[in-house]
Amino acid sequence: MKVGKARFCLSPKKEFYLIGYRSKNREYPAKGIHDDIYCNSLLFEWNGKNVFLFSADFIEFEAEMAEDVKTLLQNKYGIERDLVLLSATHNHSSVVSYHRSWYTGKFDQEYYDFLIKTIIDSYKVCQENMVEATVKYGKETILGYYGNRNHPGQPADNEVIVVKFYDENNKSFAGIVNWAVHSTVISPDNDLLTSELAGEVSKKLFTEFGFYPAMIVGAAGDCSNRNERQGNDFKELERVSTALAERIGNIETNFNIELGNIKYQSIYHTIHHNMEKVHEAAKVSLQEAKVKYEIETNCEKKRMLGLVIDDCLKNLNSNRFHLDVKFQVINIGKLQLFVFPGELGSKFGMELKKACSTLGLVLGYTNGYYQYFMPEEEYGLSFETINSRIPKGEPEKIISKLIQASYYLNTYE
Template sequence: MNVGHARFDLTPNGEFYLIGFRSENRMHPASGVHDRIYCNSLLIEIDGRTMFIFSADFLEFEEAMAEDVKTMLADLYGIDRDMVLLCATHDHSSVVSYHKGWYTHKFDQRYYDFLIDIIKRSYEECRRTMVHATAQYGSKVILGYYGNRNHPGQPADNEVIVVKFVDDNGNAFAGLVNWAVHSTVISAENTWLTAEFAGNVSEKLESYFGFVPAMTVGAAGDCSNRNQRQGKNFAELERVSTGMAREIGTIDCSRNLALDRMVNQTLYHTIHTDSYHLDAKGEVIDLGDLQLFVFGGELGSRFGIEMKEECGKPALVLGYANGYYGYWLPEEEYGISFETKTSPIPAGESEKLVEKFKQASKLLSK
């Protein structure tokens, strides 16, 4: 296996607007930059196939943009379109400029072009830094910083997973962190750009790992730090990001993973009613000792736990990837939670989708 990595600054210049929360203040220019936003990328090559993971401090990626990027990278570099994963950390205080469909209509073509160029440069930098590598894995249930935001004290997916890539000299040089939590410490009243929870934890992990990991968000539809936070300001962000970085930084990653294959199965789930139509797309990628569940929606934490447990091997759930399909929570949540009251996804459809993921996982494990 060969692995390359890249990190680029995505902070806008000049006047810009924020995304997230659907707050009135998103109609006005941001106050400025509190902390900068970044993208972290990985290019993994196994037996002639490559997979590109581009993780950015954004709220989400539009599916149309993701498809354009897949085609662009396939045409330029020959990568399989299905092996391009654009992952957002779900930052609710990020920049809106790249988003063509956000309700505030603050799209900026110059920033969009800048982002497309950054994605290409990230791929090329990953190719330049690519070296032979092995993978190491560790996980830990971390409590006290986030949990089930709809039912305080009830279970959520609090397992944090770390995958590190190690060169032939035994040095860990790149990797990723997978967790299931909304990156929403700061309140909707905030008007300053910030990398929020995920971005700040990522940057602080450099002192523990020796590199800045890509942050990927799992089944976080009902997970946040709403019931654990001691404030909604930047002081609280500093407290929780420092604490989480300390917890994640000490995870034992001594388990070796044999990543010796790259096979995938794309799956589709269509919802059609008199007033709503959706063709949602997901994917399972099997790398040998590791599987990835890729989906552009906000799965309930129960589903993330089920999918990982039934996989039978280490697995990551990559939510907010290659599109955005809204909330997908368990049927019993309907009519109770905010997420289900506002979702056009009918009750019971989430279970059908998750069953498809489980079937694809079993198929690829054979």
């Protein structure tokens, strides 16, 4: 197996706006750059077949853009479209310029063109520096810095998996950190660009690893540091990222895994309904949220209630919902990737990894973004499920399809 890597800065060179949180300050230009945002790319090659992973300090990728990139790379380099993966660290203090449909309307064609060129250049650089590689991994459950944000004091998927790629001299030169946590330490009031938690941990791990790992966020729909953080400023980001980098940097990668034959299964799931049940729930939620909003004094809680109200009104004005979700399971030898364009509940991430007979990594926020997909027992209990257009029980059907594909790929050649 050959592996190549690339890293580019994605910070804008001119005036820009931030993305995330739906806070008022996102309607005005950012005041500057606190620290640069980056992309980290990996290219895997086996017998002429490639898998390309492009990870960026963004909040998400639009499915339409991902499809455009797949076509460009297929036409230029011959890679199969379903083996191109654009993955976001879900950074809520990132740039909006590349995003065509974000509600603030601050799309910048010049930045979009720059990003497309950077993705193409990343592929080219990966291809040029490819070397024969072996892989080792390790994993550890890390508590105390993030957990289940809807159930304070309870863990979510706190397992961190470190995958390192080694050259012929047994020196590690690239890698992946697969974890499940929202990259949301910094306050919604922030007006400076930052790589946030995932980006800062990657930068700090350079000292320990000798390279910048791609930070791949898994099933983090209900996992953040909301209940564990001691503030929401850059001082707190420094504290948490330093501590997590130290813990992750000490994870021993003692387990070998064989890289090899690339095969995959693309899966589709259609959700279509008339919103009747969603309307019923939205009416109740709207009344409750309005009452709470009037008496709430905590700014963050008031902001969250405002989002609930907005979502209720949006749902009440919609009479039909249709969604075709495309997702994948990809095998790179004994390394298996669960690829999903949205936010899975942490329970699902743990189920997928447990069901995988090899080493399974969950890639959320990849090749698109289609809301929260939460366990049925969570419905009605949290922001992620109140007013959700995804009917109760549909996420379980998706997880079942992923597990079936995992079994098939690991059982049959």
